Amino acid sequence: MSNSLNVLLSQIRKCRVCRDTPKTGKLPLPHEPRPVLQVSSVARVMIVGQAPGTRVHASGQPFTDPSGDRLRDWMGITEEVFYDPDKLTIVPMGFCFPGLNAKGGDLPPRAECAPLWREALMQAMPQVTLVLAIGMYAQKWHMGRQQKPTLTETVRNWRQYHEMNPVSVIPMPHPSWRNSGWLKKNPWFEAELLPVLKADVKALVS
Numbered sequence: 001m002s003n004s005l006n007v008l009l010s011q012i013r014k015c016r017v018c019r020d021t022p023k024t025g026k027l028p029l030p031h032e033p034r035p036v037l038q039v040s041s042v043a044r045v046m047i048v049g050q051a052p053g054t055r056v057h058a059s060g061q062p063f064t065d066p067s068g069d070r071l072r073d074w075m076g077i078t079e080e081v082f083y084d085p086d087k088l089t090i091v092p093m094g095f096c097f098p099g100l101n102a103k104g105g106d107l108p109p110r111a112e113c114a115p116l117w118r119e120a121l122m123q124a125m126p127q128v129t130l131v132l133a134i135g136m137y138a139q140k141w142h143m144g145r146q147q148k149p150t151l152t153e154t155v156r157n158w159r160q161y162h163e164m165n166p167v168s169v170i171p172m173p174h175p176s177w178r179n180s181g182w183l184k185k186n187p188w189f190e191a192e193l194l195p196v197l198k199a200d201v202k203a204l205v206s
Helices: 003-013 054-059 066-075 113-124 136-146 151-156 158-162 177-185 188-205
Strands: 045-048 088-090 130-134 168-172
Touching: 003 113, 045 136, 045 188, 066 177, 066 188, 130 136, 130 188, 136 151, 136 158, 136 168, 151 158, 151 168, 151 188, 158 168, 168 188
Parallel strands: 045 088, 045 130, 130 168
Antiparallel strands: none
């Protein structure tokens, strides 16, 4: 890992902004911050999700839950490859578990996180050539105005973003098992997008 990336990672791990000085109008993080990310100065594939959930907050390792199993299956890789920082970077839009809403679901990523750290992290990892943008928060940041009004429309137009330069972006739904209904309604995702995703990942992590 480069010195600049190492310094940046150290600063992120010490960050307490969302807990101690939250954005105006926002409640503070309801627990101690625990940033969860995997960075690298050589890996060319970046996974961008929303924010850690309860299990990941407890483990301190990204995607240590059933959604991680599905994501690795979508990518066609093993856990060994997935957690090798020389192969993959994992940089969610919010680094800490944001807490739960009244219905028991995860809150959105903290509003403080991306403005503070994301641009600097991307600049510190210029070797990344493929971004897996999982969910609307990741797609909004990495695709900007090219994002469609709905997640389904954005993912359906994946070929358009796959050709982006210098970084190719593949928009994806969250691999949560709660999205099994979406997958049944959109069989083109597994039939058309996943073979390209697996081929891209295989070429870049080999």
